[in-house]
Amino acid sequence: MPAExxxxxxxxxxxxxxxxxxxDKEHLIPxxxxxxxxKGDYWLAEGEKEQQVGFILEGSMRHFxxxxxxxxxxxxxxxxxxVSSYFSAxxxxxxxxxxxxxxxxxxxxxxxxxxxLMYELSPKWERFGRKLAEYLVIGLEERMVELLVLSxxxxxxxxxxxxxxxxxxxxxxxxxxxxxxxxxVSLSRIRKRAGTKK
Amino acid sequence: MPAExxxxxxxxxxxxxxxxxxxDKEHLIPxxxxxxxxKGDYWLAEGEKEQQVGFILEGSMRHFxxxxxxxxxxxxxxxxxxVSSYFSAxxxxxxxxxxxxxxxxxxxxxxxxxxxLMYELSPKWERFGRKLAEYLVIGLEERMVELLVLSxxxxxxxxxxxxxxxxxxxxxxxxxxxxxxxxxVSLSRIRKRAGTKK
DNA sequence: CGTATTTATTATCTTTTGTTAACGTTTCAG
DNA sequence: CTGAAACGTTAACAAAAGATAATAAATACG
Numbered sequence: 001m002p003a004e005x006x007x008x009x010x011x012x013x014x015x016x017x018x019x020x021x022x023x024d025k026e027h028l029i030p031x032x033x034x035x036x037x038x039k040g041d042y043w044l045a046e047g048e049k050e051q052q053v054g055f056i057l058e059g060s061m062r063h064f065x066x067x068x069x070x071x072x073x074x075x076x077x078x079x080x081x082x083v084s085s086y087f088s089a090x091x092x093x094x095x096x097x098x099x100x101x102x103x104x105x106x107x108x109x110x111x112x113x114x115x116x117l118m119y120e121l122s123p124k125w126e127r128f129g130r131k132l133a134e135y136l137v138i139g140l141e142e143r144m145v146e147l148l149v150l151s152x153x154x155x156x157x158x159x160x161x162x163x164x165x166x167x168x169x170x171x172x173x174x175x176x177x178x179x180x181x182x183x184x185v186s187l188s189r190i191r192k193r194a195g196t197k198k
Numbered sequence: 199m200p201a202e203x204x205x206x207x208x209x210x211x212x213x214x215x216x217x218x219x220x221x222d223k224e225h226l227i228p229x230x231x232x233x234x235x236x237k238g239d240y241w242l243a244e245g246e247k248e249q250q251v252g253f254i255l256e257g258s259m260r261h262f263x264x265x266x267x268x269x270x271x272x273x274x275x276x277x278x279x280x281v282s283s284y285f286s287a288x289x290x291x292x293x294x295x296x297x298x299x300x301x302x303x304x305x306x307x308x309x310x311x312x313x314x315l316m317y318e319l320s321p322k323w324e325r326f327g328r329k330l331a332e333y334l335v336i337g338l339e340e341r342m343v344e345l346l347v348l349s350x351x352x353x354x355x356x357x358x359x360x361x362x363x364x365x366x367x368x369x370x371x372x373x374x375x376x377x378x379x380x381x382x383v384s385l386s387r388i389r390k391r392a393g394t395k396k
Numbered sequence: 397c398g399t400a401t402t403t404a405t406t407a408t409c410t411t412t413t414g415t416t417a418a419c420g421t422t423t424c425a426g
Numbered sequence: 427c428t429g430a431a432a433c434g435t436t437a438a439c440a441a442a443a444g445a446t447a448a449t450a451a452a453t454a455c456g
C-alpha cells in the first residue's frame with residue numbers, strides 16, 4: 001500500500017483532468033500498489049502485454065523500439081507522469097516497445113483492467129479516460145507535425161526552446177538523437193552548428 | 199436535414215465505436231445538417247476555430263499546414279471518415295491547419311459543441327468520445343513510430359503494403375510526398391528505385 | 397476541343413545525413 | 427581503485443535528400 005502523500009500526488013494529476021470526489025477516489029485506492037524499479041530494469045519488455053499503469057513518484061524512464069537490432073528511443077517519462085504502453089493496453093496486443101528505467105524509480109501502479117472497470121462504474125472515470133486520450137492526441141499530433149514539416153535542425157531548436165527542454169538536460173545525447181529521429185553523430189553536428197548553446 | 203440512409207451511414211460508424219440505442223441517437227439527430235463542399239473549397243481555413251464535425255458521405259479531403267509559404271499535406275479524409283480539426287476543437291484555439299476538399303463532397307455535419315453537450319447528457323456518448331480519442335491515439339502512435347524509425351523509402355514501401363494504400367491510388371504524388379515527410383522529387387526517385395511497382 | 401495549369405520525371409548541383417572508425421572522456425561495476 | 431563499457435566528438439567517405447530548373451505528360455476547364 002503506497003503512502004498517503006504519494007497517493008495524493010497521483011490524484012493531483014488525475015484531478016487536473018477531471019476533479020474527483022472522495023468517493024470516486026475510493027474506487028481506485030484499494031487497487032494501488034507501490035513498486036520499485038531499479039535503474040536498467042524493465043517496466044515492460046517487448047512482447048509482453050501491458051497490464052499495469054504506473055505513476056512515477058521518483059525517477060525517469062524511456063521507451064524504445066527495436067529496429068534492425070538497434071534500440072530506438074522515442075519517448076521519455078519523468079516524475080509525475082503516467083507510464084504505460086498505452087498502445088498495448090488499448091489494443092490488447094503484445095507490446096512492440098520496451099519501457100526501461102533510466103534511474104532507480106519509485107512508482108504507484110494499478111492494473112489497467114481496473115481502470116477499464118472504473119470506466120463502467122463511474123462516468124467521472126469514463127471522462128477521465130476520454131480526457132487522458134485527448135491529451136495524448138494533442139501531444140502526438142504536435143509532435144507528428146514537427147516530424148513531417150521541420151528539418152532535424154529545426155526540431156532540435158524547437159525542443160531546445162520548448163517546455164520539454166528537460167529532456168535535453170537530463171537524457172544522454174544519443175537517446176535524444178533517437179527522439180528527434182536522427183543519428184547521434186548528426187545531432188552532435190547540429191549542436192556544433194548551433195553554437196552549442198550551453 | 200440529411201436523408202435517412204445517409205444518417206444511418208453515420209450511425210454505422212459511431213456504432214462501431216459504441217453501440218447506441220435509438221434514444222441515444224435521438225439526442226444527435228436534431229442537430230445534423232447536410233452540407234456540400236465543392237472541390238477546392240475549404241472545410242476549415244487556417245486561423246478559424248473548428249466548430250463542426252463532419253462525416254463524409256462522398257468525396258475526399260486533405261489537411262495541410264503552411265510552412266515557409268509551402269502547403270504541407272499531412273492527412274487525408276475519405277468516404278465514411280469523420281473530418282474535423284480535432285486539435286483545434288479540443289484546445290479551442292485557432293486552427294493551424296486548413297482542410298480542403300479534393301473533390302466535390304457531400305457531408306453530414308453537427309456542431310462540436312453538441313458532441314461535448316452529449317458527453318454531459320449520456321455516458322454512452324462520453325464513452326464514444328473516449329473510444330474515438332483512443333482510436334486516434336493508436337493511429338498517431340503508429341504513424342509517429344514510422345516517422346522516427348523508418349527511412350523515407352521504408353515508409354513508402356510500408357504505405358504501399360498497408361491498408362492505407364488507397365492514399366497512393368487516389369491522391370496526387372506530390373501530396374503523398376508531404377504525407378511521407380519528403381519532397382516530391384525525392385518520392386519520384388524512391389518510386390523509380392522500387393521498380394515502380396505499378 | 398484546345399489552351400493553360402497541374403503534375404511527374406529527370407538532370408545537375410548542393411547540402412545534409414548516414415556510416416564507420418578513431419579518439420579521448422566519463423561513468424560504472426567489481 | 428581499476429579495467430571495461432558507455433558516451434560524445436570529430437574525421438572521411440558514401441548515400442540520400444533538398445533545391446532548382448527543364449521537359450514531358452496528364453488534367454482541368456472555359
